[in-house]
Amino acid sequence: MDNESGYLAISFSHKNTQIQMREKLAFNSAESTKSFLQTIKTQNTHTQEIILLSTCNRVEIYIYTLHPQNTKDFVISLLAQIKNIDLPTLETIADVYVNQGAVHHIFCVASSLDSIVVGETQIGGQLKSAYKFCFDNNFCGKNLTRLVHFAFRCAAEVRNSTQISQNAISVASVAVKEANTLFEQHGIECKIAIVVGVGEMGILTSKHLLHCGYKILLLNRNKQKAVTLANELNSEYGEMVEVRNFSELSTLINQHILLFSATSAPYPIIHQPMVELTDFKRFWFDLAVPRDIQKPNIDNIVLFGVDDLQEVVCQNLASRRKNTTKAYEIVGTYTLEFFRWLQTLGVEPLIKKIREFAKEASLKELDRAIKKGFLPQEYEDSVAKILHNAFNVFLHKPTINIKKFADKEDADPIIEAIKAVFDIDDVMLINRYKCEYDTTLN
Structure with missing residues (x-):
């Protein structure tokens, strides 16, 4: 297992876990959920953010961690302890996904491709509720918000581009x-x-x-x-x-x-x-x-x-097979797009792009001034240096502020807004940071 920081998903669902075991694993109160998550956050220093999704068909833990292997071992061991389940048994049945695999799995869950009834929309509300609970109780932040927000976008695309939810049945x-x-x-x-x-x-x-x-x-x-x-x-x-x-x-x-x-x-x-x-x-x-x-x-x-x-x-799955294939293609595309989008959120490329825009505009106007006869050719190098110093001074304070924004929990919408203002590619505006208010799955 890759031990670089990233996303981790641990799944016990109708696909791999009998109902008797799911009953033991289920979390049926806010108090038990909060206690479990708090123990993980306080006792496993590698765990940065965490969401617990507990429904009649699945118990799944989504984590942003600095060390996937260590966190996986700790979480499963803790589950075995508090639910009084044999640890080797739990390790055997758990489906574990890391980074790209974790993102793909969560997108499938949000899009109802992993449900007993493929295409049912109930899971969307359940995922939103789980996210909201964890966000409001400070168990998750920027990294899992990015993931869940993108999962909702993926689910909306699956619903809108296929007939998988047409006459959907829960x-x-x-x-x-x-x-x-x-x-x-x-x-x-x-x-x-x-x-x-x-x-x-x-x-x-x-x-x-x-x-x-x-x-x-x-x-x-x-x-x-x-x-x-x-x-x-x-x-x-x-x-x-x-x-x-x-x-x-x-x-x-x-x-x-x-x-x-x-x-x-x-x-x-x-x-x-x-x-x-x-x-x-x-x-x-x-x-x-x-x-x-x-x-x-x-x-x-x-x-x-x-x-x-x-x-x-x-009995209904055969007629949905074509739509399911298309839906998985969409999930695959969104998984790749999610990681590409993450790479665009770094502020250094953004600052570099803004400086390139300033330099191109300055040199373009300098070239036009020389061609129009407003400025002698022999002054070109000197004026270019003056313009370079001018946009450096102009961009100094914004550059410092952008770097400060990058360290905040609500950095994504600020950075995305700046990218939109400057018409920089790969913009995905997040209108609300708390993406449980996203209504695309209602």
């Missing part, structure tokens, strides 16, 4: 589609669904259910949050959402056919003793990681987990 929509198919196969006409949880997955699931004409019984430990969501959904879809008390969960799951659970609880909320035998078949969708539902031992309950939905998704 895990939530795949679950609802599967439920619809099952209802049709079994001739079920009563379209009522229990939805537990009002987080992002719960909201997406509810919207897909309402779009398909389902009535929803909505439950959440914090009832007021459920009421707020129900009011929003009812104003848009009509009075189709009814809020029920969380204490009614054990009763409702034995009265209705369809259940979707997507809470952030660190342990199952539906246990074996809660489940009663019924004379009708039930379909339960556990969209949470860690899982919300303890596998029932009753034959007439069909339980789907996040990984089970991948089988449904695979």
